[in-house]
Amino acid sequence: MIIKEIRMRRMEMRMKHPFTTSFGTMQDKPFLLLEAIDEEGNSGWGESVAFTYPWYAEETVETNAHVIRDILVPLLLEKEINHPDEVNELFAPIRRNNMAKAAIEGAVWDLYAKRNKQTLAEALGGKKEKIDVGISIGIQDSKEQMVETVRGFIEQGYKRIKMKIKPGTDIEIIRAVREAFPDVPLMADANSAYTLEDIELLKMLDDFDLMMVEQPLAHDDIIDHAKLQEELETPVCLDESIHSLEDARKAVELGSCRIINVKIGRVGGLTEARKIHDYCVGKGIALWCGGMLEAGIGRAHNVALTTLPGFTLPGDTAGSDRYWEEDIITPEVVAVDGEITVPSGYGIGYEPDLEKIKKYMVGEEVFRTENAQPNR
Ligand SMILES: O=C(O)CCC(=O)C1=CC=C[C@@H](O)[C@@H]1C(=O)O
Ligand SMILES: [Mg+2]
16 A cells, blocks of 8 residues: 555544543643545544643654654655555654654554455454453542542443552552452552652552552663562553563563553554564563543554453553543444443444544644655
8 A cells, every 4th residue: 555645633622521640630632633545545544642741751742743744754655555564664763752653653554454354453463352441540639539430430340440649649549449349450550650769658559459550660760660569569560661562571571560551652553562462472461551541543543452362451441431522433432341342344443533523623734745844
């Protein structure tokens, strides 16, 4: 296939509820939607997960727009692509900027699967027809509010509860939830809010039978996490520290984690995510698919990735209705009793809703050969 045109739409959507982590709170979500169009006029769709502020990673909507427009599009337009893995190779000379790369690469994966009359899950090698999903709950105003919020999601059938924690909002709130729900699969995500000086506090997490503690230490660390994992019974799960297969290999060899949260945008795309999957399966490292508060296109990619066999733990891909009054795909992603049925439609399997996309679009750039930016 030849990519003849790439459309980059700037979107602005507002989540139903604010989402608070150890970094802060967000509710408005500007993001970029990517559409890749081939020589036959077929379209594939991808979504950038970069936020407007570089608190989770170094990328932003603006850095993504620049790198996509000025660097990645010129590398891809008019190229003969036989398999989406070639996009990963084409982009390899560009350092990092993984969320920008993943947004475009995801559109090519969707296009490839559609041309091959496959679901994206099949194109990736996934076999599951349903995926188990959990829910990620932001920091709440009180432990009572957290307990009630958790109760609501347990009643909806979500298979695992992920709570955000930070110093001062950790042990007591986990204790309250564990006492209220002794058997619920429970985990905590610290988003790097602690250091090894907090090791005595972190060891207290072992009292609550957590599935894991996610990224307790620095966002770019694997050394201190290895020291922490030696002291902790609770499995450490890495998120922000893992940007590539190489990062995963080093973390596993050092013993920095027993679980990895794979996010397509953080690792640079589905090809790299699949490499991490294949490596971790061989090493007995459990995987789950993290979320970045995606709209429907990104959510659809997460569903497809989670069909791979090594994704053995419920991820953060909740239903569209958890985030949006209305999503930009039809049908929306629906979780029933903590399960999402993998769509049977070709590619991502959900139809981009062009009316809704237009409604939330605030800008668009169209790249074709005659006006693609020169590669600086
Ligand atoms: O519901 C989701 O999409 C998961 C949201 C979530 O937990 C996160 C999104 C983005 C950054 C973090 O705060 C956090 C995570 O680290 O997984
Ligand atoms: Mg995380």
